[in-house]
Amino acid sequence: MRFLALFLCASTALAQRSATIAGTISSSLSGDPVAQAPIQATNRSTHSVYKTASSEAGQYTLTSLPPGAYDLSAAPNGYNAFAQQNVTLAAGQTLRLDIRLVDYQLDTLGDGREFRIELTSPHPTPAGPAPRTPEGKPDFSGVWYAQRPVDPGTPEPLPWVTALLKERAANNSKDAPGAHCLPRGITAAGALFPYKLVQTKTLLVMLFEDDIPSHRQVFLDGRGHPRDPNPSWMGHSVGHWEGDTLVVDTVGFNDRSWLDPQGHPHTDRMRVTERMRRPDLGHLEIEITIDDPGAYAKPWVIQRAADLDLNDDIGEYVCNENNRDPEHMVGK
Numbered sequence: 001m002r003f004l005a006l007f008l009c010a011s012t013a014l015a016q017r018s019a020t021i022a023g024t025i026s027s028s029l030s031g032d033p034v035a036q037a038p039i040q041a042t043n044r045s046t047h048s049v050y051k052t053a054s055s056e057a058g059q060y061t062l063t064s065l066p067p068g069a070y071d072l073s074a075a076p077n078g079y080n081a082f083a084q085q086n087v088t089l090a091a092g093q094t095l096r097l098d099i100r101l102v103d104y105q106l107d108t109l110g111d112g113r114e115f116r117i118e119l120t121s122p123h124p125t126p127a128g129p130a131p132r133t134p135e136g137k138p139d140f141s142g143v144w145y146a147q148r149p150v151d152p153g154t155p156e157p158l159p160w161v162t163a164l165l166k167e168r169a170a171n172n173s174k175d176a177p178g179a180h181c182l183p184r185g186i187t188a189a190g191a192l193f194p195y196k197l198v199q200t201k202t203l204l205v206m207l208f209e210d211d212i213p214s215h216r217q218v219f220l221d222g223r224g225h226p227r228d229p230n231p232s233w234m235g236h237s238v239g240h241w242e243g244d245t246l247v248v249d250t251v252g253f254n255d256r257s258w259l260d261p262q263g264h265p266h267t268d269r270m271r272v273t274e275r276m277r278r279p280d281l282g283h284l285e286i287e288i289t290i291d292d293p294g295a296y297a298k299p300w301v302i303q304r305a306a307d308l309d310l311n312d313d314i315g316e317y318v319c320n321e322n323n324r325d326p327e328h329m330v331g332k
Contacts, residue, residue, distance in 0.1 A: 019089035021097055022061040025054045025074060028100035033058025037076035039099075042154050044069040044086065067091045071154050074099055078117040080261040081152055085162070102261075119193070120148040123307040125282025130244075133201065138244050138278040140197045140204065143313055147191045147286060147304040155264055155290075156297040168263035177257055181319035183212055183233040185257025186250065186272055187288060187302070196314050204239060204246070209314040218248050225251050231268055233257055248274040259290065267294035282308045 021041060025034045037054040041062050054060040069088050075081040079101040089095060123145055131139045157165065168175070178184040189195070193210035202221040208214050218237040229236045229252030236252040250272040259266055270292035277285040284306040291299040 017067065017091045018063070019065045019067055019092065020061060020063050020094040021065065021070075021072065021087070021089070022059075022094060023096050023098040024058045025060060025076075025099040025101065026058050027079075028102050030103075034076055034079065034101055037074050037079075037099075037101075039072070039074045041065060041070040041072050041087070044071060044156075065089055067093075072097065073152060073154065074101070075149055075152050076101065077120055077148075078114070079103055081149075083152075083155075083262060085157070119146050122148070123309070125307050126310065128281040130278040130280055133199070135201060137241060138246075139199050140246070140276065140278055140284065141199045143194055143196050143309045144190070144284060144306040145309050146193055146195070147284075147306045149302075150305050151301075151303040152260075153300050153302045155259075155300040157264070158295055158297060161265060161295050164265055165263055173261070173263055176261075176263065178319075181212065181323055183257055185259060186216075186234055186253075187259045187290070188257075189216060189234070190306070191304070193317075194309055194312055194314055204248075207314055209317050212317070212319050214317060218246075225249075231255075235272065244277060246274075246276045248272075248276065250274070265295060266290070266292045269294040284308075 025037050025039065026032060027034060033054070033056070035054055035056045035058060037058075037060070038051065039053065039060050039062065040049055040051045042049050043066065045068055046066075050062050050065060052060055052062050067089055069086050071083065071085045072087050073081065073083045080103075082099050082101055084097075087095070087097070131141075133139045173179075178188070184192075189208050190206065193208070195209065196207040198205040198207070200220075202219070204218040204220060206216040206218070208216075213234060216234055216237060218239045220239050222240075223238060225236050225238060231252055231254040233254060233256065235250040237248050237250040239246050239248045241247070253266065253268055253270050255266060255268045257266070258264065270290065273289040273291070275287040275289075279285060286304045286306065288302040288304070289299050290296070290302070
């Protein structure tokens, strides 16, 4: 009984020391609750990750959190990802934090939330092994559904980035490049609409339906980067094989694109490393590492997946034709 009493006392003390984050998650436009939204808190010191999901009523609770500072994120399908850095919790504290999500298409008809959810949800795919090239490497060729998030990662922005993110949130992201028919950037390519990969022994070509420019080239012929690359929106990409993984190294960026809908910026020092695998016939696995010491305290790793689409092809996309976004991007 003495040991049981000691155990109960220790458990009670631990519960009193731990903290809680609770609240609701809903659409910022309609106010409707968002059910089954994945939510996670990452301890900034220990990097421990605590996860939960919202109820049918949009309520969520993250419990048993050690005191400290956390990065909170939520990325339900059909909505722009939410992130709030440096949420500080004291011992025994219960913090109320309601999350308001922005619908991907602002609740408009047509290519709205349901369209986006269908596009980036897992799809039935054919079974079988990954096809291989005559050289024995996995062949990534095919039409792929838009990449869906597996883990958006947790960026650690420098102070100037944090300030800029607040500014962009305050003015409703009125300067988002895509709204003005400018390229969204390398992390958005293939993440919004279907895309096609065409692979040869010396070149991987990526064709995108949803962006300008609508393509990328990854050189597989052993060349390096130019000594003085001309800064561009998509950078200069070279690839090499590590077993069945294609490692793509990209440098030579300008500093004008956004890395996500929240407006995370980057500098011209950014280097992007993509690790691409085709574990079987129907799936791609993509890991993207953003290394930009001018904007982030450490590299930021994003994990995504894509499903093979046997029944579609990419279409033509002309952003400047009938673009009605700029007149609405007026800020606050």
